[in-house]
Amino acid sequence: MANENGKATVAVHKLTSCSGCQSVFLNLGEDLLTLSRLVEIRHFIEAGLNDFEAQVDIAFVEGSITTPEDEKRIREVRERSRFVVAIGACACSGGVQALRNIKDSQHWAGAIYADTAYLDSLADSRPVAQLVKIDLELWGCPISGRQLIATVRALLQGVPPVLPTEKVCQECKRAGNVCVLVSQAAPCLGPVTRAGCGALCPSFGAPCYTCFGASEQPNCEALGERLVGLGIPRRQVAERFVSISSGLETYQQAWERWRIPAKEL
Structure with a gap:
């Protein structure tokens, strides 16, 4: 799946989220130039690259699984990617959307929307790992740009990234x-x-x-x-x-x- 120049290929996908973790890519500054030298980004709508069906080496996935469409898309991402990396609190834990898992979300919707018939949401908000196999989780709300670059370098070198677990x-x-x-x-x-x-x-x-x-x-x-x-x-x-x-x-x-x-x- 590497390109003709031998560079690894990358996709950045969005499920149900605020796009904050995707913005970390765009706000890398000089490190974004470093990233562009390391990989070829083939799909990243927020950056103007739209090729959802691209086969890639590394797929970064932001957002939780909250709709039937999310379920469908994440399965397709898994099929087209060598590595899948969940990025951010939403992808790793269900995010703030997972409040619906412990509350009566249908009651909330009825209190906000005049007609809930048009809402197409799942009963729970789930992390990506509950539906497909993932290879790595990058936590944060949003994620750390420093950890992002270190993760890409480690994956390209074939070693697991060293991520903090301390408090x-x-x-x-x-x-x-x-x-x-x-x-x-x-x-x-x-x-x-x-x-x-x-x-x-x-x-x-x-x-x-x-x-x-x-x-x-x-x-x-x-x-x-x-x-x-x-x-x-x-x-x-x-x-x-x-x-x-x-x-x-x-x-x-x-x-x-x-x-x-x-x-x-």
């Missing part, structure tokens, strides 16, 4: 940040979230929102108990865990642990 807290310590959980009693989820963002939110005094998914050995129960102990209402603690990476089972279990059942509201 955001480790990045905070290396950056010299004051812990917002300790100093502000803020509901920071850095202790259970995978590193990779450079501790962006805590560096500006804001708590972590789980953009990069669950870290290695996430102890959500202990963290939740700590947040409740700080005086944060149980319902707010539950909702912190199901936001950007709400499709992850470990976060959904934390939501179940601290949520207030409807009959108690």
Whole structure:
């Protein structure tokens, strides 16, 4: 599937998403020139290249599977690609769309749309890996451009990329940040979230929102108990865990642990 010059070929596909992870490609700056020297991009609609049926070496897929069309497209992408890389929280965990998995999404739709007959959505929002075999996940909301380039280089060299699994807290310590959980009693989820963002939110005094998914050995129960102990209402603690990476089972279990059942509201 390499081109006539021996360069690897790449496609960037979009399912149900905000296009934020695709924008990381376009915002690479000088690294985008580096990427263009390494590979030939054959399909990337956001960059003006439309060849969905192209056979490629590496397919990057952004977005969750939320519609029947998504299901059809991801199967076709898998058939035409040597490697499939899920990029972003939506592709890796179902994203914010996965809130429908724990709530009555039909009720929400009825409250927003005058006629829901035209909506063609699945009952759940699923990550790509639940429908087809994937070769790699790049977490983030959006993904890291640095990790993207490192991943392409590693795949071209035939070795697995080395991606972080440690916690955001480790990045905070290396950056010299004051812990917002300790100093502000803020509901920071850095202790259970995978590193990779450079501790962006805590560096500006804001708590972590789980953009990069669950870290290695996430102890959500202990963290939740700590947040409740700080005086944060149980319902707010539950909702912190199901936001950007709400499709992850470990976060959904934390939501179940601290949520207030409807009959108690």
